[in-house]
Amino acid sequence: MSQGFDMIVIGAGIAGATVAAGLGATHKVALVEAEEQAGYHTTGRSAAIWVRNYGPADVRVLTGLSREFFLNPPADIGTDRLAVGRAIVYLAPPAQTGALDGLISQGLGIEEISLAQVKAMVPALIEGYAVRAGIETDGFDMDVAALHQFYLRRARAAGGQLMLRNRAGRIARKNSAWEVETSTGAILCAPIVVNAAGAWADEVAQIAGLAPIGLVPCRRTAAIIDPAPYQVEHWPMVQSAAHDWYIRTEARTRLMVTPCDETPMYPHDVQPDELDVATGIDRMQKALNIPVRRVERAWAGLRTFSPDRSLAFGWDNAAPGFFWCAGQGGYGIQTAPAAGALVAAMVKGEDPGPATGIIAAIDPMRFRGRV
């Protein structure tokens, strides 16, 4: 016996959760997730930072449109600290002054500051590492777990069914609808399938008999260290202008360090590589005088990019009712509120308002035939 829905969303990370929440009021939604926990993969492994001047133009539009949600969330968001302000400081060694100039000229609100000002904020700065610096002041830390849980709660409150431990293994068109069979043997049926499978999105399309669009999951590594003797709660996020390492405060007293690695991978439960951890610490220690006695923990996650690094949201033109919500790269959390609203409007055929201008740029069919 198959269960009938208006829509089956595959993947319950932040992308699938926002779509299910955004469409729950008008559609009977099944939200199908392979793992025991909805945030097990990339959503639970992010750096949790909102940075206005990050990513391609379409991403920046959604990042900007999401800002208001983070600053003034609904009363039932489940935390009183969804956004906690944190500036971003860009350090330019001699070879990276061009990168800093690019950030300042192309970014919104990035200003040059003196190295003395950086030193006042980050006393660990090593003299001689940077020759110039810039600052972006309107960034903030995001409470990703609260955000994700809020959307899952909203989806369920609207009648949506969250099906954990159900990997979609067969996806086929049958009698003008999609039939999805999961790893528990459940058979679901709906006129619309939303592919929000993150690193697996190309794989999910292929299971449905559709061509991939060339998504590339890339590993990024993060390590947590004790920055003693420094008190880092109010430090800005600090990164090189060329984005080859950054640090940000974790849980008020620790630092997260990354070498900004982007190693192409197949989709899987990715683990940190010791060499990447060591590289991140080494690059940071050229800039900051922080002794690292031990790495407290490390993790890695897959940031999945489309061939032009922009988003891939839209209908597949080779099969009716198959909607792509993929390619969120390193920006899937900070864009989530506006992305969810945009996808809901696109699926319903409604006016997406201020995001209308990016729809052509994020059409996944721009890659069709290129892969």
Ligand SMILES: Cc1cc2nc3c(=O)[nH]c(=O)nc-3n(C[C@H](O)[C@H](O)[C@H](O)COP(=O)(O)OP(=O)(O)OC[C@H]3O[C@@H](n4cnc5c(N)ncnc54)[C@H](O)[C@@H]3O)c2cc1C
């Ligand atoms: C180290 C790191 C730092 C980051 N920092 C930031 C940041 O500071 N700010 C920011 O905005 N973003 C950041 N990101 C990126 C952000 O985390 C991602 O863009 C976002 O989480 C992607 O969400 P998703 O729902 O598309 O993917 P996922 O969270 O991976 O969800 C996809 C889900 O689909 C499920 N799935 C796959 N195949 C199937 C199937 N066949 N059947 C059922 N379920 C399936 C998977 O199990 C998975 O749970 C970072 C990422 C990493 C790794």
